[in-house]
Amino acid sequence: MYKIYPKTLFLGQIIQYLPSCQSTNDEASALIAQIDPPEGMLVITDNQTAGRGQRGNQWEAKSGQNLTVSLILKPSFLAATEQFWLNIAISLGIYDALSPLVGDTLRIKWPNDIYVGDQKLGGILIENILHGYTIEWSIVGMGMNINQTEFGYSTATSLQLQSPLPNAYDLPGLLSRLCETLEQRYLQLRSGQRDVLKINYLQLLYRYQEEHTFESDGHLFRGTIIGIDTTGRLAIAIDGQVRYFSFKEVSFLVE
Structure with a gap:
């Protein structure tokens, strides 16, 4: 079992844990097709065998060493043309959770990556289901390199490589914190605080004004x-x- 105890109103209060699956986004999509899942539900796996990125790239993650999760949201307050605002809120939520552990070099790389310096720490893949001109469902896939220390490419890094601990990082504890910061940013977006979100996003944007x-x-x-x-x-x-x-x-x- 995978237990987390986030101090949130709804995000992460209900989870579906799968020891292994091809894609948490695909599993979340199947849940939406089969039932009416509550907003904030998470699909979590230790071993994602066919994870993918924004450009269709495979996501390399060793079993049990990283965070691989999909979040189900119902952002019906967003028009289809406004979907990038959700990307902004999610990116900032991830930054808020990880920056105390990594420091000032953490950045948000447009359109969907989290970087430390010039190396990739994590990625986001948001898939939306539209109803007319608004977003009915959003599936927010997130992959973050936490305890993995060996990668097949030099542009990848992890929390353990950037801020080593004698023992592994506590994945459920990190996920609980992530749920809290994601909910805070999502509620900011839902309450219309777009100016604040955009200012924060640009301040943290990789290669901004360079x-x-x-x-x-x-x-x-x-x-x-x-x-x-x-x-x-x-x-x-x-x-x-x-x-x-x-x-x-x-x-x-x-x-």
């Missing part, structure tokens, strides 16, 4: 991230002009 090399459509260019628009597109200043990029239209290059 010149960097990007790739789009096979072309490399130098530019400076200056913000995001209301639909979540990334605004990059290039040679005195501002261009906007949607998901998958631009990528960061390692320098």
Whole structure:
């Protein structure tokens, strides 16, 4: 069994624990199709065998060493065109939970990653079910590298690598804390505090207001991230002009 005791109103109060599954997002989607799950329900696994990222990439996670969880929300207050606001709130909730353990180098990388320096600590995959012009359900998949110390690629890191403990980090305890910070940010969003959320998000945005090399459509260019628009597109200043990029239209290059 997987027991957590978050001090929340609803988020994480009900969980479904699976020792192993292909994808917690897929399991959450099946729950929505079969029953009417309560908002804030979590699907948790120790071993996700077919996790995926925003670009369809496989998520590498060793069994029992990390946090792999999907959160079910009902953000009907958001229009379909406003879905990136949920990404902002979730990213900030993760930051709030992990930053006391990692420190000032923790950043939110547009559109869906959590970075320490130039290395990836975690990722987010949000899948929405629409009803007309609003979001009826959101499945928020989150994967965070916690106790794993060996990866198949150099751009990955973990909490244990960044802030080593003599023993492993307590995963249920971390998840309880994460539930609390996620709920706080989600309630901020639900109550209309978008200005605060956006200010906080930009303050923590990876490479914000720094010149960097990007790739789009096979072309490399130098530019400076200056913000995001209301639909979540990334605004990059290039040679005195501002261009906007949607998901998958631009990528960061390692320098």
